[in-house]
Amino acid sequence: GPKVLQIPSHQIIDMGQMVTLNCDPVSNHLYFYWYKQILGQQMEFLVNFYNGKVMEKSKLFKDQFSVERPDGSYFTLKIQPTALEDSAVYFCASSLWGTNTGQLYFGEGSKLTVL
């Protein structure tokens, strides 16, 4: 079936550094999402990106976070600077339609460890 690819699968960085998490969504999808998962449990919504802009974000999407998808390339999540509490697994997802209409396709996650 359709696949969402995430790069890197694991990254370890020092607190205060910048990190970029990359997502290659399903090719014809229009809606893109980032979720944060801590300790293998709660999936926390971070942000939705559609039509070139952030449509909705949560309180977890701090000012240090940003997303973009320049020219249909990777959909990226950038954190600058990182903090210890940013350690988590970040999941990218994409969908053809919005969340009221159809399923989301998730990547395998990028595990971020901030030291």
Next chain:
Amino acid sequence: GEKVEQHESTLSVREGDSAVINCTYTDTASSYFPWYKQEAGKGLHFVIDIRSNVDRKQSQRLIVLLDKKAKRFSLHITATQPEDSAIYFCAASSGGSNYKLTFGKGTLLTVTP
């Protein structure tokens, strides 16, 4: 905003038995309720969904029930198999937003042979 409560954090059943996972939601405007499965170290995979215009949906061994009055929905897995073992997440998409799925905390289902 929408809040989704998933009542069972862990559930253990014997192979062949049925498993039931229950969720409640808060936003009466919510209209779409999908379920996702996550195997160890993997991403989430869609398993089944239900919309607010029906109260029951079945796909093979999976049955989803929706009680709009109680704001409650549940996933029933019949004739469980060891490969059903995973974390199951319920979710809700509020009618007021087409951009966000709110997930429950997940239920770790273990099916023992």
